[in-house]
Amino acid sequence: MKAKLAFVLASTTGILTAAALLVALVVDPPALGWVGFAITSAVVIGLAAAATLLLPRIRVSPAWPAVAADAARRLLAIVDAYCSEEELCDEIEARLDGDVTVHVVVPVRLSHLHFLANDDARERRFADESMRVMVGLLRRRGISATGRVGSDKPLESMVDALAAFPASQVLLATPAEEPYWLERDLLAKAQDLTKVPVTSVVVPTSRRAPSALPSVRPRQVG
Structure with missing residues (x-):
């Protein structure tokens, strides 16, 4: 990503520099004209940088879903890291029939700034901790459970998981008090991406603060 950004910025700057030299040789604009050119150039460079960082990271395409080899029922839970783990487990258990x-x-929950900067170490650690707590609670209740940390996009996390886990139903869990900007209209968008039945639930927000421990690479809990 950094190499791609550097290439785009270098290319954009080179084009603008060439345009400035051409204008200087052919038109010889006044000082005010150069001020306008400088402002326009800054806007173009800013838009090019934002497009390079943002556009590739908001694209979600439906993945080919995994197919179950048996008739067992499987629930895929896409859970916001700020959801209360105990309340979430209560909701999951209430929905299980047999x-x-x-x-x-658990997708990584990022601020706008960290999303653009591709800086997710602290948030990824928090998502990993939340996932491990949820899986542990479910297992202590006698429920067969596995887990992993998703990407920083809930919809992408869902379609990636469906490609490996042949779910018969999907549950989207979001917190009541701390809405995440990438979860707007999440249910409708998720239902458009898969034929698997998708439902949603709102649970209380966890009071657990994000961990300040050093970052480690999250691992799948299976």
Whole structure:
């Protein structure tokens, strides 16, 4: 990503420099004209940088879903890291009817700034901790559960998980008090991306503060 950004900025700057030299040789504009050119150039460079960082990271395409080899029921839970783990487990348990395997995916929750800067170390650690707590609670209740940390986009996390986990239903869990900007209209968008039944639930927000421990590479809990 950094190499791509550097290439785009260098290319854009080179084009603008060439245009400035051409204008200087052919038109010889007044000082005010150069001020306008400088402002326009700054805007163009800013838009080029934002497009390079943002556009590739907001594209979500439906993945080819995994196909179950048996008739077992499987629940895929896409859970906001700020959801209360105990309340979330209560909601999952209430929805289970018989023997159901649960796979918990916790996307990394980023601020706008960290999303653009591709800086997610602290938030990824928090998502990993939340996922491990949820899986542990479910297992202590006798529920077969696995989990992993998703990407920084909830919809992408869902379609990636469906490509490996043959879910018979999907549950989207979001916190009541701390809405995440990438979760707007999440249910409708998720239903458009898969034929698997998708429902949603709002649970209380966890009071657990993001961890200040050093970052580690999250691992799947299976």
